[in-house]
Amino acid sequence: MTKTKKSSNLTLDKQICFSLYSASNAMGRAYRPLLKELDLTYLQYIVMMVLWQHSTMNVKELGSKIHLDSGTLTPLLKRLETKCLINRLRSKEDERVMIISLTVDGRDLQHQAEQVPNEMLCKARMTMEELVALKQGCDLLLANLNNQ
Amino acid sequence: MTKTKKSSNLTLDKQICFSLYSASNAMGRAYRPLLKELDLTYLQYIVMMVLWQHSTMNVKELGSKIHLDSGTLTPLLKRLETKCLINRLRSKEDERVMIISLTVDGRDLQHQAEQVPNEMLCKARMTMEELVALKQGCDLLLANLNNQ
DNA sequence: TCAAGTTAGGTTGTGCGCAACTAAATCGCA
């Protein structure tokens, strides 16, 4: 057995998290020109997607679904309200709860967004197997980091 | 063959990019308490890591290495300078170039950071195979998105 | 040699993410 010098762990090319971080940034940049057509940011697009599925949600439910808190969501939801894509309304049963629902404009925007996922798939230039493996890796890491 | 209704692509659970985005955010949250000990943000830690490897770099080289531009880096480098971790100095040969180098304090900080990668590995609770696969997927996506 | 073009870094403004905090409504139990 040959003696080998142990090299530092503090090198950029070994950092899994830096790859994740850079890929996430690149993903955001790739979405930007597509979402500019809809006048949405990436996070706004995600929130709209949740509402296209569920129509009505309160801030807490929305936040737990997308792993963000009111500090991020409240200003974002106000911007979506300003664009007339959503309504914000206090619950009658519990005045603490803010109920978010789609406007007609917000619902209509879904049709314009229909092709966005396919356009992103083209940009990614990866096979379905590679993409599924990447998604599973991310979901596992997310679950592990959130449970401690 | 049975006729099946094609469901929308616009559902959150199908979004590979959303998994990537959420995992990247969770990663940042997991680093925060570890890096608080060093009084660094995650991006500041990344920049310091590059400098621990290379000692001296200009803004353009640094930016191409970590895929960020001067709009992000200039304010960040000024904050690192304020903390006395780096020096910023104009090149004599080309006055446009800003040369970044480590101070003694900046160099010393490396010892304090030595355990951070291992602590993150513990938090991730994933096998080396899973982590390597995740890194390769991210690197492939990043390369594909950057080359178009 | 000097004007046009290119390059490096900086500035400004917007929108996240998040911690730390606040206010108000509701809950639970003594």
Place this chain on the structure above:
DNA sequence: TGCGATTTAGTTGCGCACAACCTAACTTGA
């Protein structure tokens, strides 16, 4: 029933990311 604890959203402040823009320094070629 009343009051302390909890829950829900909102606010404030900081540090990214990024687009769009700016300035000064350097390069190039007619």
